[in-house]
Amino acid sequence: MKEIDALNLPEDVRYAEDHEWLRPSEDAARIGISDYAQDQLGDIVYVELPAVGRRLTKGEEFGTVESVKAVSSLYMPVGGEVTAVNEQLAEAPELVNTDPYGQGWMIEVKVTDVAEVAALMDRAAYLKALGG
Template identity: 60%
Template sequence: MKTPSELRYTEDHEWLRPEGKSGRIGITDFAQDQLGDVVFVELPEVGRAVKKGEAFGVVESVKSVSDVFAPITGKVVSVNQGLVDTPELVNQDPYGQGWIVELEIADDAEVQALLDAQAYAALQEGGH
């Protein structure tokens, strides 16, 4: 499973790519592999304010439904409309074209508190 070193991660298997004042968010390679074929992604509305840990999106595979939790507090500045017709991008390119939302970062300290790639990879090896 890939865990790019430039990203930050949560224990719930989301990733965040900080870029200036905002960051894109998606689910990890491990998460997409566990879910299997993704067939539907429910996206939040642009402009919605979310709190760290809040469920603000849903990824559905053939068999299961999984919430996407906000890794940090912030405001939704854009969503990946490409997933509406091509949800399988989450499987095919989880860290790239399969991104789900972009959040405006409210507090940099929250970003710093997220897991780095090494810690997230260790978590997976721990059997999560």
């Protein structure tokens, strides 16, 4: 398990309390889970994602992520419509471990209310929430 100061927490994404990240964008904001989350879960073996076109509200479950230890729910950091899902994760779930903010992205959404994006944590606030 990584020490807090060894975590990779990029500045260009915003973070939710449930450890999802969102990279703000006009019409296709990508969502995944943070380095902290993937590190805590351990080796990820399966990722279940929603159908494209689904509308979900902030806090609603958009999928599950399964590691050797447990199955965990994934929650929407903001409300929006799912415009794309990362099909690669079906064959290579380990991308969430190896590249959580890049190839390990999970879904792309068209955000309903940009104010919800602003309400998410930046790097400093998330780091503080993790106790760093």
